[in-house]
Amino acid sequence: MIAENVNNIRESITAACIAARRSPESVRLIAVSKAFGHDVIAEVVRAGVFDIGENYVQEIVEKRERLHDERIRWHFIGHLQSNKVKYVAEWIHLVHSVDSLSVAAELERRGAKIGRALDVLVEVNTSGEASKFGVDPGNAAEFVGAVSRFPHVRVRGLMTIGPFLPDPEESRPAFRALKGIFDGIKKGGIGREPMEHLSMGMTHDFRVAIEEGSTMVRIGTAIFGPRKES
Numbered sequence: 001m002i003a004e005n006v007n008n009i010r011e012s013i014t015a016a017c018i019a020a021r022r023s024p025e026s027v028r029l030i031a032v033s034k035a036f037g038h039d040v041i042a043e044v045v046r047a048g049v050f051d052i053g054e055n056y057v058q059e060i061v062e063k064r065e066r067l068h069d070e071r072i073r074w075h076f077i078g079h080l081q082s083n084k085v086k087y088v089a090e091w092i093h094l095v096h097s098v099d100s101l102s103v104a105a106e107l108e109r110r111g112a113k114i115g116r117a118l119d120v121l122v123e124v125n126t127s128g129e130a131s132k133f134g135v136d137p138g139n140a141a142e143f144v145g146a147v148s149r150f151p152h153v154r155v156r157g158l159m160t161i162g163p164f165l166p167d168p169e170e171s172r173p174a175f176r177a178l179k180g181i182f183d184g185i186k187k188g189g190i191g192r193e194p195m196e197h198l199s200m201g202m203t204h205d206f207r208v209a210i211e212e213g214s215t216m217v218r219i220g221t222a223i224f225g226p227r228k229e230s
C-alpha cells in the first residue's frame, strides 16, 4: 500500500508540475513520517524515496538508529530548540525550521566543531497565525542576512506552513508571499549562498504550492495515511 501511495503522489506531483509548466525534477518529495515507525519508513525507502522528514528530535534520532541506511537524507521540519541541536547536527541533511538566532548560533557552534557548514532553511510565518513558528515576513530578509553571517550555517532557502484550512486555495496567498520574499532576498544579494529551496506544500495544498514555485513538498498523510491523535 505504501508503495502504491508513493507512486500516486509522485504522479500527482508530476502532473502538477506539468500543469504549472515546470520540470518535475524541480520539485523534491519529502516523506513526512512523524508518528510512524521505522518499519514503515523502510517501505518508503524501498519505494525509492530517500528524503525523510521528521518533527521531533527524539523520534528522528531513534528512527535513524533503527534504520541504519546511508541513502536516507534526514530533514528536520519541526520546531528545533537550541539545546537539541547537538543530537542531529552531525548528520542532518537540512533543517527546514530555523527561526531564531539562538538556534542559528548553536548550529554554527556544532558546524564549526565538525568542520562543515550546516544547510538550513529559514521558516517564515506567512499566515500570521500565533500558533505557528517562524519569523515575521517583514523581518525575513534581515534575519536571513543575520544568519548568513555565521560561516558554518548556509541558508539554502525558505520554508512555510500554509494555514490549516481545508480549501487549498486558502494557502495560495501564504505561498505567494514566501516566493515574493525569496525573490526579494535573491535580488538583494542577501546571504552568501545561492538560495534555491522553497519548502512549501503538504498533502492538501501541494498542488497550489507547486503552482506558486515550491521546490520541496512535505507529504505525510498521502503516503502514510492519517495519523492517530497524540
Ligand SMILES: *Cc1c(COP(=O)(O)O)cnc(C)c1O
Pocket (backbone or CB within 6 Å): 032, 034, 055, 077, 078, 161, 202, 203, 204, 218, 219, 220, 221, 222
Ligand atoms: C506533519 C507535517 C507535514 C505533513 O503533513 P500532511 O498534511 O500529513 O501531508 C508537513 N510539514 C510539516 C511542518 C508537518 O508538521
